[in-house]
Amino acid sequence: MKIKTRTHNICKILKAIYPHVKTQLQHRNPFELLVATILSAQCTDKQVNSVTKKLFDTLASPDDFVNASLEDIEKLIRPTGYFRNKAKNIRNCSKMLMEKYNGDVPGTLEELLELPGVGRKTANVVLGAAFGIPGMVVDTHVKRISKRLGLTKNTDPAKIEFDLMKIIPQKEWNDFGLRLIYFGRAVCKARKPNCPDCPLCHLCEYSDKSA
DNA sequence: CTCCCGATAT
DNA sequence: ATATCAGGAG
Known part of the structure; x- marks a missing residue:
């Protein structure tokens, strides 16, 4: 055949x-989806969801992440594994969002791939779920x-x-x-x-x- | 190719 | 007790 x-x-x-299918990653906006997806590297969605409620309750915007200490971020995301890399990536990513995109998540594959901790899998998840762009x-x-x-x-x-x-x-x-x-x-x-x-x-x- | 790490299945 | 799961960066 x-x-x-x-x-x-x-x-x-x-x-x-x-x-009907949709991402299992809980999120209320593109930024939360981006962070949740970075956290989902080598980790189940279930495990990610177990930390994001409290995480986003504590740190809601890219600005919050930039101003938070790495230690605080690490503590909040620890159960997702690779927490030192992820904390660093999410904070640097937030910084780039602030500096280049006025705190918004960019909507193209090329721009998303520039962000720390964002590879093709993460970029395509965000494109599809947050922007409805085929990926x-x-x-x-x-x-x-x-x-x-x-x-x-x-x-x-x-x-x-x-x-x-x-x-x-x-x-x-x-x-x-x-x-x-x-x-x-x-x-x-x-x-x-x-x-x-x-x-x-x-x-x-x-x-x-x-x- | 190696390093990064916790959670869960076996 | 240990093998296996789950992406990205250097």
Whole structure:
């Protein structure tokens, strides 16, 4: 079967299972989403949400983060891991927002990628969820599942991003990434993928058909 | 390629 | 007790 038609079938099935998808990261504005997404590096959304309520209650704006001590920020975000790097990144990021964007979050991929602690995954999450701009988020779930499904042969997330953009219609980019993430958490898990109950089993090169 | 770190599954 | 999970920077 051709890659595009196979992909189309995969899209259709995922859309039927997860009709409405959105980031699980709790946020009330683009800045909170940006911070939450930086925190989500190598960390589950659930874990991020467990710290952001108190974090944003204490520090609400880029200005607040710039004026806070690194120690205070570190203390608030510690459970998300890599807290020294993240605290530094979020504060420097806030400083750049103040200096270059009047405290607003910029709305292009290029500008977002300039921000400390913001890579392609984070930038695409913010583009999609805060600005409604098409972007293909390639996190660990998207990477794992794309490879298992045979949608890419690449290992580099940026290359996977471009591979997926070629075979998925642009309108679907944001939702497709989100759906793979939902699907990755529930079925196509890193440790014990539930192949026997998988709705994509027949379209999958990886699937364990023996069970 | 290495470093950064806590939480959870096994 | 330890392996595994989860992105970005240098």
